[in-house]
Amino acid sequence: MNRKDGVFPPESFIDRNGRRVLAKSGQPGMDGREGMGSTTELILALFASHLSDWTAGVLNGQQFDDLSRWIALASEAAHSPDKAEQLSPASFIDGNGRRVLADSGEPGMLGVEGIGSSTEKTLARFASMLVRDSALALDMHQYGDLQRWVRMCRPA
Numbered sequence: 001m002n003r004k005d006g007v008f009p010p011e012s013f014i015d016r017n018g019r020r021v022l023a024k025s026g027q028p029g030m031d032g033r034e035g036m037g038s039t040t041e042l043i044l045a046l047f048a049s050h051l052s053d054w055t056a057g058v059l060n061g062q063q064f065d066d067l068s069r070w071i072a073l074a075s076e077a078a079h080s081p082d083k084a085e086q087l088s089p090a091s092f093i094d095g096n097g098r099r100v101l102a103d104s105g106e107p108g109m110l111g112v113e114g115i116g117s118s119t120e121k122t123l124a125r126f127a128s129m130l131v132r133d134s135a136l137a138l139d140m141h142q143y144g145d146l147q148r149w150v151r152m153c154r155p156a
Contacts, residue, residue, distance in 0.1 A: 008153055013048040015145050021045040026052050043134050044142045047126070051153050055122045062095045063123050064154035068147060074130040075143035087136075092127040100124040105131050 010022035011032075021044060023034035028045030030037035037045060050056060059067075070092055077087035089101035090111070100123060102113035107124030109116035116124060129135055138146075 008052050010049075010052055012152065013045075013052060013149060015041075015044065016141050021048045021145075022052060039134070040137050040139070040142060043129075043138060044145060047129055047146055048149055050125060050129070051149055055118070056153060058119045059123060059155075061155055063119070064150055066094050066100075066123065067126050068150050068154075070127055070130050071143055071146045071150065074135055075138075075140065078136040078138060078143070079140065087131065089127075089131055092124075092131060094120075094123065100127050101131060 010024060010026045011020060013021050015021050019030055020032040021028065021030060021037075021041070023029040023032050025034060026049055027034045028037070028042050028049050029035050030041050030045065035042075073091060074087065077083040089103055089105045090099060092099065092101050094100050098109055099111040100107065100109060100116075100120065102108035102111055104113055105128055106113045107116065107121045107128055108114055109120050109124070
């Protein structure tokens with residue numbers, strides 16, 4: 001798959017069952033049909049939609065590594081009740097040791113909502129999606145799909 005202008009086309013995002021998770025428009029939707037899918041399928045597809053968006057093209061390798069680490073953190077929390085209680089916005093620290101979410105779970109560098117460069121806010125949007133309760137409903141295979149897509153989009 002070729003990265004063109006920082007974007008992976010919607011058809012690049014295939015789940016572990018070989019189904020497209022984005023419509024041609026780039027909007028979430030299983031089997032390429034916008035808005036279709038279970039709640040967890042649409043959560044998964046929303047994440048893919050953000051990765052497909054041009055703004056994700058501004059992230060560098062370290063930021064994709066941060067994202068991969070956060071997916072692993074959320075996956076562990078989703079499947080371990082004691083870890084789920086520990087997952088909080090303060091858990092999402094970038095490679096430079098800075099918080100990327102405010103206490104509300106919204107993007108905000110150093111824990112201050114709305115603060116950060118456009119690139120930092122782009123990265124923080126992914127973290128915000130992972131800290132929400134709905135992301136904890138994903139199964140291990142869906143977290144695996146997220147990890148695979150992050151590796152696919154990560155610049156060399």
